Amino acid sequence: MAWLEMTVNTTPENIDSVVNALTARGFSDLVIEDQTEFETFLDENRAYWDYIDENLQKQLQGLSRIKLYLEDTNDAGRQRLEGAVRELGLTMTAAPLPETDWEESWKQNYPPQEVGNSLVVVPYWLADEPCDRKKVILDPGLTFGTGAHPSTQMVMETMEELVRPGFSCLDLGSGSGILSITALRLGAEAAVGIDIDPKAEDIARENAAYNGFSSPAFTALTGNVTGDASLMNALAEKHYDLVLVNIVADVIIGLAPVLPRFLSESSTLICSGILDTRLEDVLSALASAGLTVTGVKAKQDWRCVTARL
Numbered sequence: 021m022a023w024l025e026m027t028v029n030t031t032p033e034n035i036d037s038v039v040n041a042l043t044a045r046g047f048s049d050l051v052i053e054d055q056t057e058f059e060t061f062l063d064e065n066r067a068y069w070d071y072i073d074e075n076l077q078k079q080l081q082g083l084s085r086i087k088l089y090l091e092d093t094n095d096a097g098r099q100r101l102e103g104a105v106r107e108l109g110l111t112m113t114a115a116p117l118p119e120t121d122w123e124e125s126w127k128q129n130y131p132p133q134e135v136g137n138s139l140v141v142v143p144y145w146l147a148d149e150p151c152d153r154k155k156v157i158l159d160p161g162l163t164f165g166t167g168a169h170p171s172t173q174m175v176m177e178t179m180e181e182l183v184r185p186g187f188s189c190l191d192l193g194s195g196s197g198i199l200s201i202t203a204l205r206l207g208a209e210a211a212v213g214i215d216i217d218p219k220a221e222d223i224a225r226e227n228a229a230y231n232g233f234s235s236p237a238f239t240a241l242t243g244n245v246t247g248d249a250s251l252m253n254a255l256a257e258k259h260y261d262l263v264l265v266n267i268v269a270d271v272i273i274g275l276a277p278v279l280p281r282f283l284s285e286s287s288t289l290i291c292s293g294i295l296d297t298r299l300e301d302v303l304s305a306l307a308s309a310g311l312t313v314t315g316v317k318a319k320q321d322w323r324c325v326t327a328r329l
Contacts, residue, residue, distance in 0.1 A: 022092040023117045026101060028110055032056040032084045038108060039086060045104045051087040092116065130160040133167040136177040139202065141167030144230050154205045157230040158196055159223070167198060171292040174317045174324035175266050176202050178290050183208050187261040190214070190282050192245065192275065197224030197238070199264045204233050208262070211238050212255070218242045246278055259284035265291045269298035276305040283329050288314075292324040299323045 030038045035054050042050060090097050098114075105112045132151070133141040140153040147157045156176075160166040167173065176199070183189075183206040191200045194213030197220075203211045213224045221240045228238040243251040263282050265272055272291050279289055289311065294302050296318070303313055306327050317324040 022119050024090050024092050024098070025115045025117055026088050026090060026098075026112060027115070028086045028088075028105055028112045030084050030086065030108075030110055035084055035086070038110065041108055042086065042088075042101075042104060045100065047088055047101060047104075049088060053087065054084045056084070089117070130166065135167055135173050136180045138180060139176055139205070141198065147230065155231070156198060156201050156205055158198060158201075158227050159230070160196075166196070170319035170322045171266055171294070171324065172198060174319050174322065175199055175264060175290050175292045178315075178317060178324060178326060179203060179206060179262070179264075182262060182288055182290075184261075185209070188212075188258070189262040189264060190255065190260040191264045193265060193267040193271065194224050194240070195220055195266075197227045197240065199266060200224065200238055201228055201231050201233065203262065203264075204228075204237055205231065210236060212260075213238070213240045214243055214245060214251075214255070215240075216242070216244050246274060252278065252281070256281040259287055261287055263287065263289045265289070265293075267293050269294050269302050272302050273305040276302075276309040276311070279306075280310055280329060283311075285329050287328065289327045290324065291327070292322070294323045294325065296321050296323055299325075 028038065028042070032054055035052065039050060039052065090101070102112065127143065127145060130143045132146060134153065135141060138154050139156060140151055141156045141158060142149070142151070143160050144157055147155065156167065158166060167176070179199070179202055183203055185207040187203065187208040189200060189203040189208050189211040191197075191203075191211060191213040194200055194215045197213050200211035200213040215221060215224070221242045224240040225238070228234065228240070241251070245252050245255060260282050263279060265275060265279070272294065283289060291302065291306070299316070302325060306313060306325070311327040311329060313325055313327045315326040
């Protein structure tokens, strides 16, 4: 089936009214590409990331447009859209898209990702492919944590050096569960993954199942350890051999005061997702919490910190 990509050009001040007008005319599956809305979204959610893809920012520079897709045989739909665009006093372009199996083509973006000396992150549809590395099997289309990002890779590489049979791990901000699964694949006895997003709990549990792990080896929970005293107390009933925090600098800084509650003198804390420009802020917060930094790993603009009591 062949499709057309229809692009309606507008302006930032008019984009909402154009979206409403198109929606009212039955065109509901719209893709909005607008620099102003993108920057507003970033400002409103700044606490959740330190890094924004510069290539994406460049692509959106000065843009304000709406895209939608029609079958190339849908003459009636195209005429109706052209009429709506004329009424709005706007311009539109149409471009044919190559015939593709869209349901399957996205999988090409997730090849196996070798990490460190012994690990490979594998999408679930390639789980049965022969491999001489330890497989961490994921559904990569569900949430953050596919093994491709330097911050995640550095944690996994550090875990290769540290994890021993029988270890227990606590993964704060677990996302897809990739780090918990990696710990178990490296020989840990148990891993607990915590995330504030309730969807992440189910996703992490599903990914663990792809790897043959379930309770009690892997436990997925939803919550905020700094805001939920009962969750904090339940988790702090024991110490963990390894505590993993792969988020962003501001979240790590906010967690720093409570992290010692999960550690013993023999435990190791691994923090990642830290831009080099925020490293000193994180180091200061860890020191203020009574932690001693034992190492800093670098990859591109990112830093990974290990620390102990």
